Amino acid sequence: MNLNRIVSPLDRYVFSEFWRIFLATALGFPVLLIVIDTTDNLNTYLQRGLPKSQVLLSYLYFLPDSMFMILPAAVLFATVFSIGTMTRHSEITAAKASGISFYRFIAPIFAGAIFAVALGLLLGELAPHTNKRRTELLETQRFANNSDRFNFAYAGDAGRVYKIGGLHLATKKAEGIDIERKGSGPDYPSYVATANAAAYTPRGWMLGRGTMHIITGDAADVTFTFDSLYDRKFIEKPEELTASARAPQEMDYAELGRFIQAMERSGTDVNKWRVERMLKIAIPVTSLVILLFGAPLATSTQRGGTAYGVGVSLATTIIFLMLIQLTKAVGGKGLISPELAAWLPSILFGVIGLTLFVRGRTLVRIISKVAGPFSGIDDRG
Numbered sequence: 262m263n264l265n266r267i268v269s270p271l272d273r274y275v276f277s278e279f280w281r282i283f284l285a286t287a288l289g290f291p292v293l294l295i296v297i298d299t300t301d302n303l304n305t306y307l308q309r310g311l312p313k314s315q316v317l318l319s320y321l322y323f324l325p326d327s328m329f330m331i332l333p334a335a336v337l338f339a340t341v342f343s344i345g346t347m348t349r350h351s352e353i354t355a356a357k358a359s360g361i362s363f364y365r366f367i368a369p370i371f372a373g374a375i376f377a378v379a380l381g382l383l384l385g386e387l388a389p390h391t392n393k394r395r396t397e398l399l400e401t402q403r404f405a406n407n408s409d410r411f412n413f414a415y416a417g418d419a420g421r422v423y424k425i426g427g428l429h430l431a432t433k434k435a436e437g438i439d440i441e442r443k444g445s446g447p448d449y450p451s452y453v454a455t456a457n458a459a460a461y462t463p464r465g466w467m468l469g470r471g472t473m474h475i476i477t478g479d480a481a482d483v484t485f486t487f488d489s490l491y492d493r494k495f496i497e498k499p500e501e502l503t504a505s506a507r508a509p510q511e512m513d514y515a516e517l518g519r520f521i522q523a524m525e526r527s528g529t530d531v532n533k534w535r536v537e538r539m540l541k542i543a544i545p546v547t548s549l550v551i552l553l554f555g556a557p558l559a560t561s562t563q564r565g566g567t568a569y570g571v572g573v574s575l576a577t578t579i580i581f582l583m584l585i586q587l588t589k590a591v592g593g594k595g596l597i598s599p600e601l602a603a604w605l606p607s608i609l610f611g612v613i614g615l616t617l618f619v620r621g622r623t624l625v626r627i628i629s630k631v632a633g634p635f636s637g638i639d640d641r642g
Contacts, residue, residue: 272309272358275371278347279309283339283373290334291327293321306399315398322395326388326510328345332381333547334578336374337555341369341574344559374552381545386513394513413522414500416512420444421494425502435501438468439493443519444476451476454492466495510536517541531595540585540602547581547607553614581606 292640299320306316342369349355358367409430415423419442426437438459444451456471475483509517517538521531556571584606592602 271366272369273367275343275347276373278343279339279370282342283335283377286335286338287328287331290331291324294327295323298323311399319395319398322391322398325384325391325457327559329381329388329544331385332377332545332580334574335387335549336352336377336548337551338574339373340555341559343506344556348559370556371549371552374549377453377548380544381548382542385541385545388511389511390517392508402533405567410502414520415494415497416516416520416528417497419494420434420516422520422521423495424523428499428502430499433468435459435461435499438471439523440492441519441523447477454490456490461499462491465491465493467491509534514538514541530595532595532599533589535594535599536589536603539600540589543603543607544585548611550611550614551581553618554610555614557614557617581610584609606615 265590303316307313344353352512353366355361357363410428411426413425413428415425417423420440421440424439425435425436425440428435436458438454440452440454440455440456442452452473452475454468454471454473455470458469460467460469461467468487470488471490472484473490474488477483521534521538524531524534554577555574558577588602588605591597592599597605
């Protein structure tokens with residue numbers, strides 16, 4: 262198959278215009294956030310005695326999470342400016358005169374948006390690990406509130422979830438311990454361990470008076486009781502457990518799923534975590550949805566120029582981010598399904614965008630029909 266017959270020089274040109282603006286936005290916004298954070302917190306980091314190289318590396322670890330959130334906005338900016346520029350320069354008109362439809366003309370931009378979806382899914386899995394590493398580099402755990410904790414859960418490594426009834430720093434002891442690990446088969450079985458008490462030692466935590474249930478996936482499940490048992494995988498220090506129960510941003514999709522299951526079994530409300538987990542998929546997919554909104558919007562920027570395009574894109578981005586925060590709150594409170602809450606911004610923008618895209622009408626025309634007599638908007642020409 263000859264690739265040149267499928268990908269024409271025009272396709273490469275349109276894709277390069279989109280890709281140039283997409284990269285500038287996807288990297289530019291995180292860099293701006295880094296500059297703001299540096300201005301606010303650099304003195305604090307240096308007062309802790311952190312090496313400058315360590316602080317700089319922490320900002321490198323910050324990039325995946327910040328890029329993950331901004332990807333839909335990057336697609337919107339790239340769509341609005343690439344299509345808007347080509348509209349103002351009559352390139353789309355020339356393409357139509359050559360028999361190329363508008364939909365075929367922007368096909369490379371759809372390809373770019375699909376790539377952005379894949380990149381978002383990848384960043385969503387990478388960001389939790391870089392966020393955790395950044396926290397370690399900045400040593401925020403050491404400066405967190407070091408007090409006893411009660412009735413909390415902690416997501417450890419290798420799929421382990423700890424539920425702890427009480428943790429006491431002064432004595433380095435705990436009570437009401439439940440440990441769950443999700444396995445993959447007989448060679449790496451799942452297990453559930455419960456213990457009335459536990460004490461921290463340099464070798465790990467010693468569990469006291471408990472039960473171990475090993476689940477192999479067949480009839481050979483094993484259950485036994487113990488008076489004392491060293492858990493050499495449970496190596497987190499009491500201060501770490503007190504200061505840093507892992508946030509959703511520090512767990513990937515699978516880890517967060519195991520954490521939610523463990524919390525559900527303990528009777529804890531998990532709605533906010535369910536929203537966060539689904540957002541790891543919904544936000545990347547929004548990169549494709551926002552294209553349906555941005556493509557017809559771009560044709561309206563030719564009248565207002567670059568400043569108009571920047572203003573509309575920024576306003577849309579702010580509305581989108583506000584909707585995410587709003588649906589987090591609504592879904593976290595259980596007012597609607599957490600999964601629906603996570604997808605609601607994408608659904609809303611998708612319905613509006615698909616309507617605009619199919620009808621081929623710009624946002625300006627719709628606004629002018631509704632508010633023209635009152636707002637002075639002129640849609641002639």
